[in-house]
Amino acid sequence: MTAMVHTLSSLPKSTEVILALNDSPNNDFNTLAATVERDRGQLSREGDLEIFKLMLPASFYGPVLPGPLKADIGLSLSSLHYLEHELPPLDELPADAVQWENLTREAAKVFSVAEMVKFLRLRSDEIRSPGGTLILAFPCQSEDDRRVWWGLGLAMRAAFMSAVSDGLLEKDVVLRHGNSMGTRTVEQVYEALDQVKDVWSTEHVFVRDIVHPDYSTYSESCAGAGQDEKREAYVKFARTLVEMTYAVYTPFLLQAIRKTKRTGVANNVGAGPSESEEEKGIIEDLKRKSLDYYCEREMGSPFWIPYIYVKLDRK
Known part of the structure; x- marks a missing residue:
């Protein structure tokens, strides 16, 4: 929301603004609509602008805007690491969480450049030419190969494998985990941009490590605290x-669980918001295991994500 407020801040008074809000059809548009209404005063500069909402439940790997509508500016924030294609199932259970992470990275390479090119060409059809702007910000692999979400990702994968050993999850759920996320390298981003230079000019590309804002709260609470209090504060963080992370990942996991149980959930169809009591129990147990593994290995460590920022101008 901060990005949209900043984007609208320079518009002349009495400008009519259409906010075209796109997200997956499986996501909660009620919350999105409520958030926009809650912040309408900020967005409209307390009534200086006329704000109209347009909700667009569709994959951004297809056309988003209806008919001849063209956007002056597009913002894609924390979403381009979602792939159009589901990563292929594993052939066998990985030996450990590190091997699983490496297999996932290798599988995502197949789609990373081509899908970003597809996204950028689709947006070139929907953003005003010339003079329109597209701003992207999404998780990437850092240039020195430090791993995105490394500690937490390993903890989650270890929790899944432990759940298989405990009989909580079937092995096929892990093999068909349904993950559709893949972080790109900086080189892959530049490769994609080079393939769309006929329609986009690149104004800037840079990478920043973003530390989770709650880590500063944790650090402040440690001042003068004892070891038990510090541990309790870190567990809370x-x-x-x-x-x-589970808010993002749970739909993929539920999809894999339901496929394995042959409940008729088709490929590439989201799991939807409803969960059975059994599924809720599985998710809560996985959260607990993930939390335990993470705290055991990462106690006191900051949590950061390398983000790549890209600003493009429509030719």
């Missing part, structure tokens, strides 16, 4: 990370 880590629980926030686990909840944040």
Whole structure:
């Protein structure tokens, strides 16, 4: 929301603004609409602008804007690491969480450049030419190969494998985990940009490590605290990370669970918001295991994500 407020801040008074808000059809548009209404005062500069909402439940790997509508500016924030294609199932259970992470990275390479090129060409059809702008910000692999979400990702994968050993999850759920996320390298981003230079000019590309804002709260709470209090504060911080990550990952996991149980959920169809009591129990157990593994290995460590920022101008 901060990005949209900043984008609208320079518009002349009485300008009519259409906010075209796109997200997956499986996501909660009620929350999105409520958030826009809550912040309408900020967005409209307390009534200086006329704000109209347009909700667009569709994949951004297809056309988003209806008919001849053209956008002056597009913002794609924390979303381009979602792939159009589901990563292929694993052939066998990985030996450990590190091997699983490496297999995932290799599988995502197949789609990374081609899907970004597809996204950028689709947006070139929907953003005003010439003079329109597209701003992207999404997780990437850092240039020195430090791993995005490394500690938490390993903790989650270790939790999944432990759940298989405990009989909580079937092995096929892990093999068909349904992950559709893949972080690009900086080189892959530049490769994609080079393939669309006929329609986009690149104004800037840069990478920044973004530390989770709650880590500063944790650090402040440690001042003068004893070891037990510090541990309790870090567990609270880590629980926030686990909840944040499972909010994103749970639909993919439920999809894999339901496929394995042959409940008729088709390929590439989201799991939807409803969960059975059994599924809720599985998710909560996985969260607990992930939290335990993460705190065991990462106690006191900051949580950061390398983000790549790209600003493009439509030719």
